[in-house]
Amino acid sequence: xxxxxxxxxxxxxxxxxxxxxxxxxxxxxxxxxxxxxxxxxxxxxxxxxxxxxxxxxxxxxxxxxxxxxxxxxxxxxxxxxxxxxxxxxxxxxxxxxxxxxx
Numbered sequence: 001x002x003x004x005x006x007x008x009x010x011x012x013x014x015x016x017x018x019x020x021x022x023x024x025x026x027x028x029x030x031x032x033x034x035x036x037x038x039x040x041x042x043x044x045x046x047x048x049x050x051x052x053x054x055x056x057x058x059x060x061x062x063x064x065x066x067x068x069x070x071x072x073x074x075x076x077x078x079x080x081x082x083x084x085x086x087x088x089x090x091x092x093x094x095x096x097x098x099x100x101x102x
Contacts, residue, residue: 003090010079027084034077041070 018025046052048063058066082089 007079007083007089010076011083014076014080025080025084027081030077030081030084034074034081037070037073037077041067041074044070 014025014030017023018029023029043052044063044066047056047058048060048067050057079089082092
């Protein structure tokens with residue numbers, strides 16, 4: 001599956017989520033949701049590194065699974081934000097990270 005297909009599935013999922021819960025998936029929602037997901041990723045990292053209350057400790061296997069889920073959520077919301085802002089994310093990644101356009 002190429003990036004455009006992945007992006008399409010992610011955006012479709014977000015739109016269906018909005019319909020299901022009667023939420024407008026607009027730029028404001030997407031940006032705030034990205035912040036929320038970044039916070040959840042930070043929490044998962046703290047738990048993974050055992051820099052949290054002892055009652056939140058989980059096994060390495062469970063904490064890795066949670067980290068993966070939260071990273072996927074952040075990535076998904078980045079894709080949704082790019083779509084809503086009309087940004088070709090693959091092109092932007094290519095220029096910023098791969099071919100380092102100045």
